[in-house]
Amino acid sequence: MKIIVPMAGRGSRLRPHTLTVPKPLIPIAGKPIVHRLVEDIAKVLNEPIDEIAFIIGEDFGEKVEVDLREIAGQLGAKGTIYYQDKPMGTGHAIMCAADSLNGPAVVAYADTLFRADFKLDPSADAVIWVKQVEDPSQYGVVQLNDNNEITALVEKPEEEVSDLAVIGIYYFKKVEVLKEHLQSVLENNILRGGEYQINDGILGMMTSGNVFKTGQIDEWMDCGNKTVTVDTNSRMLQFLKEDGNSLVSDTVTLTNSEIIEPCYIGENVVLENTTVGPNVSLGDNCKLTDVTIKNSLVQHNTVIKNAKLNNAMIGSHAVYNGDFTEISIGDYSKLE
Structure with missing residues (x-):
């Protein structure tokens, strides 16, 4: 085949x-x-x-x-x-x-x-x-x-x-x-x-x-587009959870933080004073500090600080520090 x-x-x-x-x-x-x-x-x-x-x-x-x-x-x-x-x-x-x-x-x-x-x-x-x-x-x-x-x-x-x-x-x-x-x-x-x-x-x-x-x-x-892709990410997380898949890496570092399933959390992610989920995907090597994020999709090597995010899509190697909620940021972008 x-x-x-x-x-x-x-x-x-x-x-x-x-x-x-x-x-x-x-x-x-x-x-x-x-x-x-x-x-x-x-x-x-x-x-x-x-x-x-x-x-x-x-x-x-x-x-x-x-x-x-x-x-x-x-x-x-x-x-x-x-x-x-x-x-x-x-x-x-x-x-x-x-x-x-x-x-x-x-x-x-x-x-x-x-x-x-x-x-x-x-x-x-x-x-x-x-x-x-x-x-x-x-x-x-x-x-x-x-x-x-x-x-x-x-x-x-x-x-x-x-x-x-x-x-x-x-x-x-x-x-x-x-x-x-x-x-x-x-x-x-x-x-x-x-x-x-x-x-x-x-x-x-x-x-x-x-x-x-x-x-x-x-x-x-x-x-x-961005909206339906974020929605698809949320639906896929729900299906994977129902199938009994393990979605959170053992290498995640949590400090005064919470993960509300279903979420996908990649390798070497650092969470400080942060609540993630439900329905969030974080790629490898991300770092989130003082963040609340749900129903969102973040790729790898991205830094997010001081943010409250919902229905957000953020690319790889991005830096975001701000007060906005519903955002769409591509790779290598910086908002500080």
Whole structure:
């Protein structure tokens, strides 16, 4: 089994945090988004992952590539790096990894986290993972026939089609079939909004008789902007606590301080006269003095003093000393 991860966009809606780190490598509950994504996919598939192919931007840098290969290695898989030089759509991004498009594979966009417990239908040629939503008109949804097979993908339907929204994760029993149809999309210059889309490749597969089924997830968490990313961090912490995970490092130093779970606290964090939690993630080597913080996400090597924070997102190597509450500070920033 392979996992194909298009992630060439840096994530402009999450700036300033993505100016120095691509969005899929932003930590959620102490682990990069893309790391949690591929781990959760591996759990659902319940079979060995041979290769994870990452499609990234050419400007992401060597460290990002090293980190991604390490993520693949932790799952016992080969990490392969491909580049998408221009933002030309999901179909184009997938085809940038053409050399890896063979055999069974999952294609997953690296800005979504999920919780699920289902078995892949062995009778299906492909599976599209979906989530039941209250307002289908805000999403792309699947249309089903009487056999619960997917017959169409409808983007933001004005009339009732279904309430099953596409979350951006797909399984293909033979991903080379998708490759064949996406190649046709590229050769025939089939564009939507100036881009080549995966949906046109999927439509070609359906027209050729391939059977698509749904895999319905329990929870769908977005990481599109600061507010929803902080919320996703809080929800993930709750799930991890329910699963019985240990989230607070043994190397934390507490002086007249309290941790209200659930929280993720990384290595060598120092807390002085501070209350942390609930729903806070602190990366490695942070130091907080005279701080009250809840429902927030702080990366590593950051110093915070004299602050009362809620719904805050602070990057790495930042220094903050102030009286504000709801903030968004990128890497290497200083407010003193």
